[in-house]
Amino acid sequence: MVKKTECLAMLLAGGQGSRLGILTKNIAKPAVPYGGKYRIIDFPLSNCINSGIETVGVLTQYQPLELNDYIGNGGPWDLDRSYGGVHILSPYQQIKGTEWYKGTANAIYQNINFIDRYNPEYVAVLSGDHIYKMDYNKMLEYHKAKDAACTIAMLEVPWEEASRFGLMFVNDDGSISEFEEKPKNPKSNKASMGVYIFTWSKLRQYLIDDENNPDSGNDFGHDVIPAMHSKGERMFAFKFDGYWKDVGTIDSLWEANLDLLNPKVDLDLSDDSWRIYSRNPIAPPHFISAKAKVENSMVGEGCYIEGDVDYSILFSNVTIEEGATVRYSIIMPGTTVKAGAVVEYAIVAENAVIDEKAHVGESPEEIASLDAWGVTVIGEKVTIGKGATVKAKEMVDTDVKGEE
Amino acid sequence: MAAPNVLGIIYSNVYDDCLSELTSVRTMGSVPFAGRYRLIDFVLSSMVNSGIAKVGISTKANYQSLMDHIGSGKSWDLSRKRDGLTILPPFNLTGSGGVYKNRLEALGGMLSYIADSGKDYVLLSDCNVVCNLDYEAIVDEHIKSGADITVAYKRGMVPKLENIMTFALDGDRITNVTVGQAGDTAGDYSLNIIVMSRILLERLVSSAQGQGYDNFERDIIAKNVSSLYIRGHKIDTYAKTVESLQSYYDISMGLLTGEYKELFAKDHPVYTKVRDDMPAIYGVCADAKNSLVADGCIIKGTVENCILFRGVQIAEGAVVKNSIIMQDSFISSGAKINCAILDKNVVIKPGRELSGAESYPIYIGKNITV
Numbered sequence: 001m002v003k004k005t006e007c008l009a010m011l012l013a014g015g016q017g018s019r020l021g022i023l024t025k026n027i028a029k030p031a032v033p034y035g036g037k038y039r040i041i042d043f044p045l046s047n048c049i050n051s052g053i054e055t056v057g058v059l060t061q062y063q064p065l066e067l068n069d070y071i072g073n074g075g076p077w078d079l080d081r082s083y084g085g086v087h088i089l090s091p092y093q094q095i096k097g098t099e100w101y102k103g104t105a106n107a108i109y110q111n112i113n114f115i116d117r118y119n120p121e122y123v124a125v126l127s128g129d130h131i132y133k134m135d136y137n138k139m140l141e142y143h144k145a146k147d148a149a150c151t152i153a154m155l156e157v158p159w160e161e162a163s164r165f166g167l168m169f170v171n172d173d174g175s176i177s178e179f180e181e182k183p184k185n186p187k188s189n190k191a192s193m194g195v196y197i198f199t200w201s202k203l204r205q206y207l208i209d210d211e212n213n214p215d216s217g218n219d220f221g222h223d224v225i226p227a228m229h230s231k232g233e234r235m236f237a238f239k240f241d242g243y244w245k246d247v248g249t250i251d252s253l254w255e256a257n258l259d260l261l262n263p264k265v266d267l268d269l270s271d272d273s274w275r276i277y278s279r280n281p282i283a284p285p286h287f288i289s290a291k292a293k294v295e296n297s298m299v300g301e302g303c304y305i306e307g308d309v310d311y312s313i314l315f316s317n318v319t320i321e322e323g324a325t326v327r328y329s330i331i332m333p334g335t336t337v338k339a340g341a342v343v344e345y346a347i348v349a350e351n352a353v354i355d356e357k358a359h360v361g362e363s364p365e366e367i368a369s370l371d372a373w374g375v376t377v378i379g380e381k382v383t384i385g386k387g388a389t390v391k392a393k394e395m396v397d398t399d400v401k402g403e404e
Numbered sequence: 405m406a407a408p409n410v411l412g413i414i415y416s417n418v419y420d421d422c423l424s425e426l427t428s429v430r431t432m433g434s435v436p437f438a439g440r441y442r443l444i445d446f447v448l449s450s451m452v453n454s455g456i457a458k459v460g461i462s463t464k465a466n467y468q469s470l471m472d473h474i475g476s477g478k479s480w481d482l483s484r485k486r487d488g489l490t491i492l493p494p495f496n497l498t499g500s501g502g503v504y505k506n507r508l509e510a511l512g513g514m515l516s517y518i519a520d521s522g523k524d525y526v527l528l529s530d531c532n533v534v535c536n537l538d539y540e541a542i543v544d545e546h547i548k549s550g551a552d553i554t555v556a557y558k559r560g561m562v563p564k565l566e567n568i569m570t571f572a573l574d575g576d577r578i579t580n581v582t583v584g585q586a587g588d589t590a591g592d593y594s595l596n597i598i599v600m601s602r603i604l605l606e607r608l609v610s611s612a613q614g615q616g617y618d619n620f621e622r623d624i625i626a627k628n629v630s631s632l633y634i635r636g637h638k639i640d641t642y643a644k645t646v647e648s649l650q651s652y653y654d655i656s657m658g659l660l661t662g663e664y665k666e667l668f669a670k671d672h673p674v675y676t677k678v679r680d681d682m683p684a685i686y687g688v689c690a691d692a693k694n695s696l697v698a699d700g701c702i703i704k705g706t707v708e709n710c711i712l713f714r715g716v717q718i719a720e721g722a723v724v725k726n727s728i729i730m731q732d733s734f735i736s737s738g739a740k741i742n743c744a745i746l747d748k749n750v751v752i753k754p755g756r757e758l759s760g761a762e763s764y765p766i767y768i769g770k771n772i773t774v
């Protein structure tokens with residue numbers, strides 16, 4: 001007898017993440033590197049396997065090459081299964097024509113056949129671009145105990161940030177009384193995390209109805225959830241109180257990385273009971289030379305450090321030459337910072353070269369108005385020439401010539 | 405491109421005795437090395453990088469840690485339907501009375517595995533040589549030269565190992581083999597990486613068994629120097645033989661003086677079992693110099709000239725110098741350690757001081773609390 005799939009997860013990984021600019025020029029947002037060795041999608045994927053969800057559909061659309069390659073057969077997450085496991089679901093040609101995923105709900109709608117093959121009781125719909133550790137199984141137990149049609153994970157956010165989120169009003173029994181999508185003057189600070197569990201038989205019908213509604217934008221937050229609510233379905237909020245971050249912008253990506261160096265932030269990646277799995281780089285341990293100085297930083301495998309590193313995240317195979325300084329920065333795999341160069345308050349993407357004595361980024365103290373300041377971004381494989389300067393907030397995706 | 409036609413045989417246990425501290429709970433092959441590896445990783449990765457796709461690992465005793473490390477061979481891309489990796493448990497030959505006692509008996513016990521491999525050539529290797537070699541070049545030159553047997557050798561101080569072979573050569577032809585070497589002498593010594601055709605190996609092993617021989621080096625290699633063309637293949641790149649705890653320490657420390665780049669060439673990756681640790685974290689007051697640090701480490705104290713394995717924690721105020729600290733060991737605040745080898749899961753309590761000498765490092769066994 002084949003073990004029945006009780007809950008299947010659908011991971012929305014098709015987003016471009018346009019606010020991440022050149023970092024997502026060639027890769028989808030869930031494939032963006034994070035935390036010294038991970039990619040963002042490692043978090044929801046690891047959450048799934050750690051929660052006992054062993055069948056996961058990954059919905060891709062925007063620049064899927066690198067993401068598909070990264071997920072592969074799912075082996076690093078123990079999701080290479082003969083039954084279930086991870087499946088990449090891209091839009092495909094059908095008899096009535098070819099359609100891109102029009103919205104999050106439409107993406108699931110187009111894969112009803114995939115879900116039906118496993119005939120699950122419940123379906124979890126997750127975002128592929130959030131950083132958090134969460135036990136979906138606890139949420140599923142809650143969903144079952146409440147006999148809900150839909151359960152939405154909910155996080156209390158600071159009031160001043162509430163207007164950026166989809167908000168909920170929650171009754172004492174946990175049921176949701178009202179929704180508010182990104183209001184100007186929020187009356188609630190209970191935000192939706194974009195993590196849903198549905199009873200599949202219910203969701204299936206709503207997806208079909210939504211598809212048949214020509215006025216619908218085919219989006220979960222805007223269309224399907226309000227439709228379920230207005231029809232009086234049992235909808236509950238599941239409170240989450242750990243670390244959660246939507247790395248939607250350059251600044252939030254930078255911050256979320258540096259959060260890992262803050263002992264007060266509740267995101268422990270060394271926790272054996274909730275490992276975050278990833279495709280590991282094949283590289284030796286990193287080497288710190290006699291002249292190097294590394295403080296308050298995270299350093300990946302294969303790095304070769306001879307310079308000064310402070311308050312930074314170095315991914316695998318990064319080289320920091322003698323006399324170079326890296327501070328308050330994120331340096332992605334394979335990048336070289338040459339002798340005498342300075343990188344500060346910056347994100348440098350993969351395999352870039354910061355040549356000798358170049359200066360990338362600026363400290364906020366050096367800038368008169370804080371609005372003019374921002375994290376500097378250097379795109380992948382870009383070379384910043386000898387002695388060249390890249391200012392605050394700039395995004396560079398072509399080589400910058402140096403002096404000579 | 406002869407490598408796909410080569411069977412790799414690795415002895416995981418040979419010379420266990422010379423590293424008795426580290427091998428009391430494991431095989432030579434599973435001795436931790438260079439922060440995140442086991443000695444067998446270097447041999448296995450060299451084989452895989454050279455295109456050898458079928459590998460048998462000979463085991464004798466204490467091979468749980470080895471099996472745990474190797475698993476299905478997936479980390480080396482050797483979990484396959486065609487070819488792939490096989491762990492060969494000891495084989496109780498009729499009349500031998502238990503587990504094999506030497507290389508020759510070990511080979512005798514795996515003759516049917518070797519015969520069934522269908523490969524034309526066999527490459528034999530030990531685990532106590534740290535190297536990252538292109539075995540394909542060795543095999544290609546072996547075939548081109550028309551030699552019957554090729555043995556890789558290095559010139560230098562001869563390791564003090566039982567049955568170590570030293571060679572006299574005429575060109576690339578080995579003309580005389582001395583088995584066993586005492587005292588400090590320099591010479592052309594064997595790295596025990598040996599290539600020959602499968603048919604020849606089967607014939608030599610069966611006939612040696614028939615005659616009651618028991619010493620591979622003496623009875624297979626040395627005795628045949630005139631009747632067979634035994635070729636020496638000189639290795640000039642990085643290859644270090646572990647012969648004692650002291651040499652294990654010295655070879656490890658050598659990685660901190662520039663040999664790191666020789667061993668870890670970018671186009672010759674060394675594969676190992678992954679542990680999914682987070683990257684290493686350095687605290688606010690961390691002071692690390694000239695050290696090799698694996699992922700999962702948390703460094704808040706002072707570290708100088710050290711090799712830190714995965715998951716090692718150095719608390720604030722701890723000072724660790726000239727030492728090798730293995731997986732998941734914990735050095736508490738105020739502790740001072742100099743010239744020591746700490747095995748896995750060692751805990752050093754606050755304020756304790758341990759000091760050995762570079763010429764005599766102290767060893768603390770697995771799971772011990774000091």
